[in-house]
Amino acid sequence: xxxxxxxxxxxxxxxxxxxxxxxxxxxxxxxxxxxxxxxxxxxxxxxxxxxxxxxxxxxxxxxxxxxxxxxxxxxxxxxxxxxxxxxxxxxxxxxxxxxxxxxxxxxxxxxxxxxxxxxxxxxxxxxxxxxxxxxxxxxxxxxxxxxxxxxxxxxxxxxxxxxxxxxxxxxxxxxxxxxxxxxxxxxxxxxxxxxxxxxxxxxxxxxxxxxxxxxxxxxxxxxxxxxxxxxxxxxxxxxxxxxxxxxxxxxxxxxxxxxxxxxxxxxxxxxxxxxxxxxxxxxxxxxxxxxxxxxxxxxxxxxxxxxxxxxxxxxxx
Ligand code: UDP
Ligand code: MG
Numbered sequence: 001x002x003x004x005x006x007x008x009x010x011x012x013x014x015x016x017x018x019x020x021x022x023x024x025x026x027x028x029x030x031x032x033x034x035x036x037x038x039x040x041x042x043x044x045x046x047x048x049x050x051x052x053x054x055x056x057x058x059x060x061x062x063x064x065x066x067x068x069x070x071x072x073x074x075x076x077x078x079x080x081x082x083x084x085x086x087x088x089x090x091x092x093x094x095x096x097x098x099x100x101x102x103x104x105x106x107x108x109x110x111x112x113x114x115x116x117x118x119x120x121x122x123x124x125x126x127x128x129x130x131x132x133x134x135x136x137x138x139x140x141x142x143x144x145x146x147x148x149x150x151x152x153x154x155x156x157x158x159x160x161x162x163x164x165x166x167x168x169x170x171x172x173x174x175x176x177x178x179x180x181x182x183x184x185x186x187x188x189x190x191x192x193x194x195x196x197x198x199x200x201x202x203x204x205x206x207x208x209x210x211x212x213x214x215x216x217x218x219x220x221x222x223x224x225x226x227x228x229x230x231x232x233x234x235x236x237x238x239x240x241x242x243x244x245x246x247x248x249x250x251x252x253x254x255x256x257x258x259x260x261x262x263x264x265x266x267x268x269x270x271x272x273x274x275x276x277x278x279x280x281x282x283x284x285x286x287x288x289x290x291x292x293x294x295x296x297x298x299x300x301x302x303x304x305x306x307x308x309x310x311x312x313x314x315x316x317x
Contacts, residue, residue, distance in 0.1 A: 003035040005087030009077030014096040015203035042073035069305040075178040083099035097202040107161040117189035120160040147227035150185040230280035
């Protein structure tokens with residue numbers, strides 16, 4: 001019998017977890033032809049998430065949990081989950097029901113019938129989300145597709161069903177700055193995608209601020225593309241060539257009209273422009289440098305405070 005391990009990153013999700021658990025229990029009853037494991041990652045919650053998980057575990061041995069010592073972010077939570085689950089199929093899903101568990105039977109059927117290594121999901125609408133966020137997300141995916149080789153489609157989720165081979169290949173990417181949506185594409189394998197309409201968060205509030213999302217997307221671009229570096233080099237080259245024309249122009253003006261000292265205003269503008277571009281370019285290089293700095297420190301992705309999983313036995317880190 002196949003075992004599906006579900007990884008659920010939770011950050012202050014005390015309101016959503018009971019709703020999600022009931023739904024998971026219902027789905028697992030329908031899918032009685034597979035074994036289930038519910039693997040909750042408490043990402044440093046400050047509410048009653050952990051107490052709730054312990055209670056669920058005392059009634060249902062399928063519920064496992066890992067609790068972090070502080071908030072490490074969803075990426076770290078997903079990595080911890082992937083590192084310690086034991087199912088031969090694995091899915092990651094949000095605690096707020098925005099990754100509908102009711103899709104699981106279809107995901108399982110698809111992966112089995114099509115002999116796929118992973119079945120992805122993508123929401124085709126973003127109803128219920130702030131308009132500005134939708135527009136920013138669209139722009140991000142457009143830029144990402146243009147400048148990096150990994151093709152991440154708009155609306156694609158972290159939610160997908162993967163086989164063991166796929167999970168192990170994701171785990172073999174050990175970088176500190178993780179962008180799982182990019183990794184899914186990077187590792188390759190036979191994948192298909194299921195589409196669904198957006199579902200609103202069932203309870204509680206979103207954990208992502210606009211600035212948080214912006215930083216996350218910039219990290220995503222930097223992790224998957226060196227095009228920003230190429231663009232800054234091209235801008236540099238452009239201004240170098242332009243300056244050659246200027247030099248020739250000024251020399252001729254001096255020789256013919258003898259008034260090379262004119263134009264301090266335009267000179268100020270040019271200095272400001274070039275200075276700005278230089279700072280901008282240094283900023284971009286700095287971003288890559290800071291990523292290297294974080295990688296080279298080699299710190300763990302997360303620190304476990306409490307768990308009911310034997311983390312020493314199946315260390316895959
Ligand atoms: N999450 C997490 N750590 C964080 C932020 C979020 O584990 O630092 C979890 C959160 O509990 C939820 C999932 O990641 O299960 C998605 O978060 P959320 O629903 O707030 O994001 P949104 O759907 O609004 O993009
Ligand atoms: Mg959500």
